[in-house]
Amino acid sequence: MKAISTAKYGSPDVLELVEIPKPEPKENEILVRIKAASVTTADTMMRLGKPLYGRLFLGLSKPKHPITGTGFSGVIEAIGKNVNHFQIGDHAFGESTFGQGTNAEYLCIPESGIILRKPKNISFNEAATICDGTLTSWNFLKELGRVRKGHHVLINGSSGSLGTAAVQLAKQLGAQVTGVCSSSNINMVRSLGADHAIDYTKEDFTETGNCYDLIFDTVGKSSFLESKKVLNKNGTYLSPVLSIPLLYQMLWTSKFSGKKAKFSATGLLPVPKLIAMLQEITRLLENNKIKVVLDKTYSLAEVPIAHRYIETGRKKGNVVISL
Ligand SMILES: NC(=O)c1ccc[n+]([C@@H]2O[C@H](COP(=O)([O-])OP(=O)(O)OC[C@H]3O[C@@H](n4cnc5c(N)ncnc54)[C@H](OP(=O)(O)O)[C@@H]3O)[C@@H](O)[C@H]2O)c1
The missing domain is CATH 3.40.50.720 (NAD(P)-binding Rossmann-like Domain)
Known part of the structure; x- marks a missing residue:
């Protein structure tokens, strides 16, 4: 599968489009075919490895997890045999904080991670930014x-x-x-x-x-x-x-x-607390009480351009990549 990878900390030039093996879900995991992923101010900071104390979590001299991106939305393509609450074909969104990144065609995420069903009335691009x-x-x-x-x-x-x-x-x-x-x-x-x-x-x-x-x-x-x-x-x-x-x-x-x-x-809050807040947010979105503001949409290969745009400090709402 295609993914955006960083072998070292640095400018957007360190972001490379690479070909890596498609992940396979373990017994407790869900395989998501990613439809959209957020590109955030935090992503640009993780790419830079700044502030320096962040490297305690991210990797001291180079990123521990080279695939960038945390927010995602997509379609569930496969599930491990111990997955109970999701089915193949479900539309989902969530966040992969300290595991594989989401600037990729596929993501494996544990069922106990941050993954919820996507509200039907919002697009994949909008859902990818919620987290x-x-x-x-x-x-x-x-x-x-x-x-x-x-x-x-x-x-x-x-x-x-x-x-x-x-x-x-x-x-x-x-x-x-x-x-x-x-x-x-x-x-x-x-x-x-x-x-x-x-x-x-x-x-x-x-x-x-x-x-x-x-x-x-x-x-x-x-x-x-x-x-x-x-x-x-x-x-x-x-x-x-x-x-x-x-x-x-x-x-x-x-x-x-x-x-x-x-x-x-x-x-860094406990996953159950994050899920509870996301359930409240999902209800607000489903009832059209709030909406997601989208600014620019890029392709996977354009992640470096998205990072440069975010670093202008002028974005309005959210930036996504659409796959
Ligand atoms: N602690 C956490 O849990 C957590 C989680 C997520 C993100 N964050 C952090 O939250 C921060 C904000 O992220 P973000 O993505 O929302 O920011 P952002 O979208 O990149 O902010 C850009 C916006 O800031 C406005 N802006 C720039 N200078 C301003 C000023 N002096 N006064 C008022 N507005 C100004 C810009 O408007 P104009 O172009 O009109 O100036 C632009 O619309 C980041 O540092 C991120 O790392 C923290």
């Missing part, structure tokens, strides 16, 4: 931030993968939502349900005089120290982008401050 922006934003807003009806929530970076999902999910949780994005994305962010939109090229959200119960900086471009002046009493600042200052602020605020700074590594 990136939608799952992460649900984890941050619902689990970590405990967003409730009536909360005032600000989403910084509301036009990215996490941001486009976060605006919609915060609305579903009953919040008043302010999205922060550049001029060209204001209309999209409003169309996703944001009650207010701030153009960061014209206005600094920490200087408008408005305060929030929760600030979710999806792109890690602000700081807790600047943002806390516009957090309400006992408000929460969330960022999915870990830094030394954020780590220190998390520790400090967990003990000594009503206003909290928080981070979570969504992909």
